[in-house]
Amino acid sequence: GPFTSYSNLTEWFNSRPTVSKRFNFIGLDPNESPFNHSEVPLVFTRQDIHMRNIVVWKDSTVWLCDCEQAGFCPEYFKYVGTVEYDRTPWLWRFFIPFIAGFHSIRYRHLYRPGGRFLLVHI
Numbered sequence: 001g002p003f004t005s006y007s008n009l010t011e012w013f014n015s016r017p018t019v020s021k022r023f024n025f026i027g028l029d030p031n032e033s034p035f036n037h038s039e040v041p042l043v044f045t046r047q048d049i050h051m052r053n054i055v056v057w058k059d060s061t062v063w064l065c066d067c068e069q070a071g072f073c074p075e076y077f078k079y080v081g082t083v084e085y086d087r088t089p090w091l092w093r094f095f096i097p098f099i100a101g102f103h104s105i106r107y108r109h110l111y112r113p114g115g116r117f118l119l120v121h122i
Contacts, residue, residue: 006038040074047081051092076103083107
């Protein structure tokens with residue numbers, strides 16, 4: 001990602017409710033608990049694993065395509081990136097926690113500060 005440290009990432013997320021209030025976005029409270037997930041390690045993630053970006057070749061080789069959103073992020077961002085894909089079939093969505101971990105609480109925390117959380121915006 002474009003952040004030089006975890007503290008820069010935290011600062012950016014914590015500024016979202018204030019910015020949202022300035023632009024009169026509804027439902028974002030600058031007094032909510034601050035974003036602070038520094039106990040979660042930064043890991044390399046692809047950010048947009050979904051069915052259109054996975055190719056299985058004739059010899060069973062698996063290719064992951066479209067890597068421009070990849071980078072070092074908190075480990076639960078892979079969950080967020082997968083959940084955010086709008087056209088996800090229900091069966092794929094069912095297996096996301098088993099593939100990317102169970103991070104629905106952190107997802108909701110990320111969803112609040114920016115409205116719809118799109119990883120491409122960070």
